[in-house]
Amino acid sequence: MHSVVRPNSWVVIKLPSGVTKVLSIAPNTTISLGKYGSFPANLILGRPYHVTYEIQDKRPDENFSRLRIVPASELYEEVFAEEEAAGCSTLNPETVAPAADAAEITLVDDESGEVVTRSTQELIETARQTLTQDEIEELKREGNNAGKDVIAKLLESHTALGQKTSFSLAKYKLLKQKKYIRRFQILPMDAATLAHWQLEERESSKIMEMRAEMLALVGCWGNVHYGGEDVFLEDPKARSEQGAAALAEIQPDLLKGRWLVVDDTGGLLVAAMAEQMGILNSEDEEGGELKIGDAPEGPDITESAPAEEKQDADTEMADAAEGVAALPEKPKAPKPRPSDFEIPFSQTNTITVVHGASQPNLSFLSYWDFDAVSPNHPPHPLLNHLLTLSWLQLLKPELDTSYSTPPLTATLEVLSSWKPSRRGNFHRKRRRFARTRHIVDSTRAGGFNGLVCSSTMDPTSILKHTLPLLAGGAPVAMYSPSLEPLAVLADLFSVSRRTAWSSGTLPELAGKTTEELENWQGSENFPLNPMLLLGTSIQTSRTRRWQVLPGRTHPLMTERGGTDGYIFTAWKARPAEGKVAARGRFKRKADGATTETEDAKRAKAEESPAVESADTATPAR
Amino acid sequence: MxxxxxxxxxxxxxxxxxxxxxxxxxxxxxxxxxxxxxxxxxxxxxxxxxxxxxxxxxxxxxxxxxxxxxxxxxxxxxxxxxxxxxxxxxxxxxxxxxxxxxxxxxxxxxxxxxxxxxxxxxxxxxxxxxxxxxxxxxxxPPTPEIWTTSLPHRTQVVYTPDYSYVLYRLRAKPGSTIIEAGAGSGSFTHASVRAVYNGYPSEGKRAGKVVSFEYNEERYHKMQEELQEHGLKDIVHLTHRNVYKDGFLLNGKSPEADAVFLDLPAPWEALHHLSRRDPKKDDGNQTEWISPLHPKKSAHLCTFSPCIEQVTKTVSVMRRLGWIDIEMVEIANRRLHTLRDRVGLNLQVDRGVNNSPRDVEEALTRLTEIEDRFREQARPPKAAGEDTEMGEDGSVKQEDPAEDPALNGKPKSEAPKPGPKFPWQDGRLITRGEPEIKTHTSYLVFATLPIEWTEEDEAAAAAKYPVGEQKQVVGALDRKSRKEERREQLQNKAAGSRKTRKKERDEKIAEIVTPS
Structure with a gap:
């Protein structure tokens, strides 16, 4: 996130009514905020985030509105006046400046400096607003000091203002402000803002109603963090006649800081995780230290460049790129072109997304200028750190065409005889093959540092196939909007199941090797190996928002309903081989069949021979 | 070591x-x-x-x-x-x-x-x-979550539901600098280290760090020891200081923080140190005032206070100091246990098993059995034989063995529902909360402080992005311009290929057809 608005970046505009708009700020356009007015985009480019802007009246010689930054003291004018009137202010109680000189009408009575309060709760039966709608429209059309005049007029023309209690007067004023004041705020686009916008104003079902607190919890319980310096595999320098044998081998020692993700929230989860891993925004943006003068891209360049790139078709671009290298008359490319089998992915700090459809749905990443399926992408950190594969590629790669079809090969002579477009296709296919091979093979090599899920699929089936891929001690965090699937999942790891499993008496486990147990494919009684997860737990979190105003502090009256959301957390375990008996001071149960019911007596009985044997061992040394 | x-x-x-x-x-x-x-x-x-x-x-x-x-x-x-x-x-x-x-x-x-x-x-x-x-x-392996549940308590601990949300709202990312005042037991410290970590500090790279302050000397030493043992000393800069009095600068230099977490009894007394410019300018202070905040990034702040009075005071001071988007929330977290609810007459007697009827049918069967047996016992012993006037006891005894299999409902009612073979499949799967829940941890107050925007900055930005050449309107449009845009689009399309024209026509027809 950078400190100022940059051209063609996505931003969130917050309006006085609380509504947020998501816009890409293109230079030399006019941004219209509907009834709140419009202004030239260039007036917010290069300007800071989070501050409140006011759309001013058009100057007589200009056909657009200029903006003004509203200082915080003006935003809180009213609260300050109230605090001072009530004498509860902690700062400078002497400098009580009642609202006489303020531009806005406040709740404070001009002469006495006291809050206008009515103790009697008189009912206000009918609307007392004397201004008609036409008159209000007329006022709005005239220069009106960014809506403040309208509000002032409205309050003036209200006949029963004096009958309102301070509470209802404050409410009335707030209502009118939301409607008429021409202010807005610009927020930077980050995962939290996007989540909030989707949840509150778009389709919350698209992000599985994932609230901020759940997104935060999933990230923490999944232990998502920066996974180390980038490490790239060496380019195998494969020549065009070399096939799959020339691919760079997976080196399991290099694979570090990798998270496995199943994301059915359209990319929100991936975006949030990428943010926590520092791969969502490009480097210079992270620093945020850009001075206004030396931004790398001028408005005129950025305006046209992305648009052009998007228009270009896949093959044309590949072709063009190839043309540069193949034709000697173009004196370019001081750096040698990487071979087709070069792996562009870092071996560390990566997110591997497993998706159910043939293409991953990560559409929300477009708000950070990343397109998962675009073949010729401008530089973006996710390009090297986001790996996607389908369940088919993960579980039955031999059935997947792009994985199992051997790469095209051709000698240089044959290659140079081809048309550029055919040559481009040739290289593109070989590159895709190398990428797919690498993604699938490295994922199947396992050793992931965490599993984070927010999926509509059955969590049991996800775990069945992903548990063997996790490193020991790796956390599992699964989100679900409803409790039931997670409860069923947690029940598969119940104490009685674990006890039965580790007792060594189950016929279905007889003769199974550790590896077979690790890759347990599920039976009727044991859909999952209950020993593979530790500390399984389900939790839910909910925030409650409060209004904090002098003398009027209370929780908000209404908030979004729907689901609270639940997460399942656990750690991957590596069970010891063979029968493992628990020890503990449990009370004897009636049946006493399971090892869990061993009582203290037995434990003591076992301890005493242990002491003896140790005793005999010590003198021997 | x-x-x-x-x-x-x-x-x-x-x-x-x-x-x-x-x-x-x-x-x-x-x-x-x-x-x-x-x-x-x-x-x-x-x-x-x-x-x-x-x-x-x-x-x-x-x-x-x-x-x-x-x-x-x-x-x-x-x-x-x-x-x-x-x-x-x-x-x-x-x-x-x-x-x-x-x-x-x-x-x-x-x-x-x-x-x-x-x-x-x-x-x-x-x-x-x-x-x-x-x-x-x-x-x-240690994680902040496990550490939080197992660490030696020195003060009130900031638990995972709270710190996860705080870090999320503070926009803590790899490379951020977080000021933490009141290191306390260190749970938040560990979580924030994980959030800002982007490699150990080396030359030429701005590494994320946590700037932590602790007032209590004993806790400071304990914490220092812990950081050493955990290999976090290079990422956490811990200082023993009273921040109310002495502020947040490190050796007179700004840590350039973009996020602040205050877990202090009186956060409002520390807030004035966290401004962009000296809030007490008129004091005649000659020395140059340095802000501990990053000059080019908006600062996000969170205070963590258990009492509502602390909150009102803090918020009031925040407003005076120009913090915006002030919001107060509290977080309720619940953990849920899953268990098997085993109710039924025919279940093995075990811990947690409720030996009462599972449903009305089971109750009915049981009651019928009892009633039948009762009736059987009360029945005049005529069925035993012709010599009815003989002792009742004898006749009943004779009868019982004959009638038992038919009368005794137990094996009968058990037979149609062969209970699950395994105890872990018995009963209905239910979830319930923990026996004790944390109903209140603390109130979290969030606020943001935008960067300073001077007239020179504005002039530079205005020179770079001159206004007056607006070509296109984006965002909310009024009806007139929307119509115009649509018309333009249509015109452009019509000039396209035959295919698009046909599509256009089809769409129009569909539009005409559907309303009727």
Whole structure:
């Protein structure tokens, strides 16, 4: 996130009514905020985030509105006046400046400096607003000091203002402000803002109603963090006649800081995780230290460049790129072109997304200028750190065409005889093959540092196939909007199941090797190996928002309903081989069949021979 | 020990694939019972144990050598360790004391003494460790979550539901700098280190860091020790200071923070240090005032206070100092347990089983049985034979064996529902909350402070992005311009290929057809 608005970046505009708009700020356009007015985009480019802007009246010689930054003291004018009137202010109680000189009408009575309060709760039966709608429209059309005049007029023309209690007067004023004041705020686009916008104003079902607190919890319980310096595999320098044998081998020692993700929230989860891993925004943006003068891209360049790139078709671009290298008359490319089998992915700090459809749905990443399926992408950190594969590629790669079809090969002579477009296709296919091979093979090599899920699929089936891929001690965090699937999942790891499993008496486990147990494919009684997860737990979190105003502090009256959301957390375990008996001071149960019911007596009985044997061992040394 | 830890990446940030000596590991005894242990590779006797450092738990004894060099997450069997003779020779110590002794530095001198005394016995070959018949633990890599549940409490702890949300709202990312005041027990410190970590600081790179302050001297030293042991000293800059009085600068320099977390009793007394410019300019202070905040980034702030009075005071001061988007929330977190609710007449008598009818049908069957039996007993014994006037007892006894299989409903009612074969499939799956829940931790107040925007900045931005050449309108449009845009689009399309024209026509037809 950078400190100022940059051209063609996505931003969130917050309006006085609380509504947020998501816009890409293109230079030399006019941004219209509907009834709140419009202004030239260039007036917010290069300007800071989070501050409140006011759309001013058009100057007589200009056909657009200029903006003004509203200082915080003006935003809180009213609260300050109230605090001072009530004498509860902690700062400078002497400098009580009642609202006489303020531009806005406040709740404070001009002469006495006291809050206008009515103790009697008189009912206000009918609307007392004397201004008609036409008159209000007329006022709005005239220069009106960014809506403040309208509000002032409205309050003036209200006949029963004096009958309102301070509470209802404050409410009335707030209502009118939301409607008429021409202010807005610009927020930077980050995962939290996007989540909030989707949840509150778009389709919350698209992000599985994932609230901020759940997104935060999933990230923490999944232990998502920066996974180390980038490490790239060496380019195998494969020549065009070399096939799959020339691919760079997976080196399991290099694979570090990798998270496995199943994301059915359209990319929100991936975006949030990428943010926590520092791969969502490009480097210079992270620093945020850009001075206004030396931004790398001028408005005129950025305006046209992305648009052009998007228009270009896949093959044309590949072709063009190839043309540069193949034709000697173009004196370019001081750096040698990487071979087709070069792996562009870092071996560390990566997110591997497993998706159910043939293409991953990560559409929300477009708000950070990343397109998962675009073949010729401008530089973006996710390009090297986001790996996607389908369940088919993960579980039955031999059935997947792009994985199992051997790469095209051709000698240089044959290659140079081809048309550029055919040559481009040739290289593109070989590159895709190398990428797919690498993604699938490295994922199947396992050793992931965490599993984070927010999926509509059955969590049991996800775990069945992903548990063997996790490193020991790796956390599992699964989100679900409803409790039931997670409860069923947690029940598969119940104490009685674990006890039965580790007792060594189950016929279905007889003769199974550790590896077979690790890759347990599920039976009727044991859909999952209950020993593979530790500390399984389900939790839910909910925030409650409060209004904090002098003398009027209370929780908000209404908030979004729907689901609270639940997460399942656990750690991957590596069970010891063979029968493992628990020890503990449990009370004897009636049946006493399971090892869990061993009582203290037995434990003591076992301890005493242990002491003896140790005793005999010590003198021997 | 400390010097070896310093070179390596903290186990919190990258634990590697195997457990290591001289590093922190967390032993999970049972579901919510974690013990942090600094694994020590000690050959020879240690603290009275022939096996070296030993972790004693109620689930058995675990020499550290069995815990070192294993994959994380491993299940470790208990070993047969001579705890008895050690107890007799020395002053009696509980198992828990021994655990602490193994991990704390305080016992170092004692250990050395015993090491010396037993030096002769230690140079023989190491006896193989015998695995005990029962008892096991799991060894887990430390994470802020586990640490939070297992850390030694010094103050009120900021738990995972709170700190996860706080870090999310503070927009803590790799490379951020967080100011934390009131390090306390260190749970938030560990979580924020993970959030801002983007490599250990080196030259030419702005690494994320946590700038932490602690007022209490004892806690400061404890915390310092902990950071050293956890390999986090280079990322956390801990200072012993009263921030109300002395502010947040480091050696007179700004830490350039973009996020602030205040877990202080009176956050409003520290807030004035966190401005962009000196809030008390008129005091005649000659020295230049330096802001601890990053000059080019919006600052996000969170205060953590348990009482509502603290909140109102804090918010009031925040407003005066120009913080915006002030919002107060509290977080309610619940953990849910899943269990099998076993209700029924025919279930095995076991703990947690409710032996009452499962449903109306079962109750009805049972009642009918009782009623039948009762009626049977009350029935005049005429069915037994012709000689009715003989003793009742005899007739009943004769009858019972004959009628029993038909009358006794028990086997009958059990037969149609063969209960699940396994106890873990019995009963209905239910979830319920913990027996005790945290209903209030603290109020979280969030606020943002935008960057300073001077007239020069504005002039520079205005020069770079001159206005007056607006071509296109984006965002909300009024009806007139929307129509115009649509018309333009249509015109452009119509000029396209035949295919698009046909599509256009089809769409129009569809539009005309559908309303009718």
């Amino acid at each position: 400390a010097s070896t830890v310093k070179q390596e990446v903290s186990p919190f940030l990258d634990p590697g694939s195997l457990t290591k000596a001289n590093s922190l590991a967390v032993i999970q005894l049972s579901r919510d019972n974690f013990v942090p242990v600094y694994l020590k590779q000690i050959d020879g006797e240690h603290d009275g144990y022939a096996e070296g450092a030993v972790l004693n738990t109620r689930f058995g004894s675990f020499p550290h050598s069995t815990l070192i060099g294993v994959p994380w997450g491993s299940q470790i069997r208990a070993s047969k360790v001579d705890t008895g003779s050690r107890g007799r020779k020395r002053k009696r110590q509980g198992g828990d004391d021994a655990t602490e002794g193994a991990s704390s530095e305080a016992n170092e001198s004692k250990n050395q003494k015993s090491d010396q005394a037993n030096a002769d016995s230690a140079n023989g070959t190491k006896p193989p460790l015998a695995t005990d018949t029962s008892g096991f633990v799991h060894v887990l």
